[in-house]
Amino acid sequence: MKTITSRQNEIFKRVREALREHVHEIVIEGPKQVADAMATGWQPISLIYRSRIADREPRAVAFSSQLFDALAETKSAQNVIALFERPAFTLKDVFKRQDTIVVALDGVQDPGNVGTIVRLAAAFDCGGVALLPGCADPYSPKSIRASAGAVLSVPIVRTTAAGLMGTGLPMFAAEARGATAEPPPKAAIIVFGSEGAGLSEEIRGAATPISVRMSPGIESLNVAAAAAILLSRSFEARLGLR
Numbered sequence: 001m002k003t004i005t006s007r008q009n010e011i012f013k014r015v016r017e018a019l020r021e022h023v024h025e026i027v028i029e030g031p032k033q034v035a036d037a038m039a040t041g042w043q044p045i046s047l048i049y050r051s052r053i054a055d056r057e058p059r060a061v062a063f064s065s066q067l068f069d070a071l072a073e074t075k076s077a078q079n080v081i082a083l084f085e086r087p088a089f090t091l092k093d094v095f096k097r098q099d100t101i102v103v104a105l106d107g108v109q110d111p112g113n114v115g116t117i118v119r120l121a122a123a124f125d126c127g128g129v130a131l132l133p134g135c136a137d138p139y140s141p142k143s144i145r146a147s148a149g150a151v152l153s154v155p156i157v158r159t160t161a162a163g164l165m166g167t168g169l170p171m172f173a174a175e176a177r178g179a180t181a182e183p184p185p186k187a188a189i190i191v192f193g194s195e196g197a198g199l200s201e202e203i204r205g206a207a208t209p210i211s212v213r214m215s216p217g218i219e220s221l222n223v224a225a226a227a228a229i230l231l232s233r234s235f236e237a238r239l240g241l242r
Contacts, residue, residue: 003051005064011046012063015071015083019141026086026139027071028149030078036149037084044082073141086139089155094128095167101184101234102127104164104171104191106199107134108223114138115146116224117192121154122147124235128155130164130189132200161202164189173199173207174230176220181210183230185237190230192223 004012018025025045028037038044047060050068063071071081094102103121108114114136121129129138136143138156147154164171172184173191175198183190191207193199199207212221212229221229 003062003064011061022139024086026084029073029081031080033149034080034082037152040153042084042152044084046083048081050079089157091157091159093155094130094157097127098187100125100127100186102189104130104189105135106132106191106203107194107197109136111136111140111142112146113224115143117227118147118154119150120227120231122150124231131158171207172210173203174226175209175211183210183234185234192227195223
């Protein structure tokens with residue numbers, strides 16, 4: 001199969017667009033990450049290899065090293081990039097389970113933190129992730145890398161504070177110095193705010209504050225670190241370990 005060298009190639013332009021905008025299509029890079037996504041059930045639109053194609057997969061194309069490097073986001077050679085359709089979920093998808101909790105993010109702007117918390121939601125068997133206004137896109141390249149591919153297995157939806165309250169589930173909000181109530185094991189929402197602005201007044205007024213016990217010498221934790229602790233505690237409670 002001929003190796004593509006032109007930036008005018010339609011697949012090259014689609015991948016570049018997905019990397020920049022990720023509105024309709026998203027990009028996953030690396031052989032393990034791509035294999036994991038496909039194992040989850042996601043079918044690639046295209047598989048792009050560096051210089052040569054290792055298999056005869058009909059959706060595979062070969063880009064020259066120069067063309068491949070123009071798309072690669074990681075510094076180390078990964079040699080494969082896959083183009084996928086952007087997942088689409090609804091609020092109903094995120095809240096369809098009653099045996100666990102839903103994670104909500106309120107204005108978390110760092111894509112690395114968003115991706116890490118999506119990964120934590122997968123690790124601790126949450127029903128999904130709801131993103132309030134101001135959150136980074138979970139399907140940006142940085143978020144996808146931080147999630148280790150979990151964005152393709154965890155339902156994620158954008159909503160509003162009113163949308164969360166409309167579910168009828170109790171809300172608990174992570175606060176640096178809030179009450180030290182235990183996080184709920186199931187049928188509830190745990191909201192995490194940005195490190196800078198914190199939680200919106202609307203969420204703070206509707207949620208029960210919970211926090212992580214810390215030394216008085218530390219003011220607060222990174223939002224992903226706080227999520228790891230609280231979601232782990234909630235998961236252990238569901239398993240009857242607390």
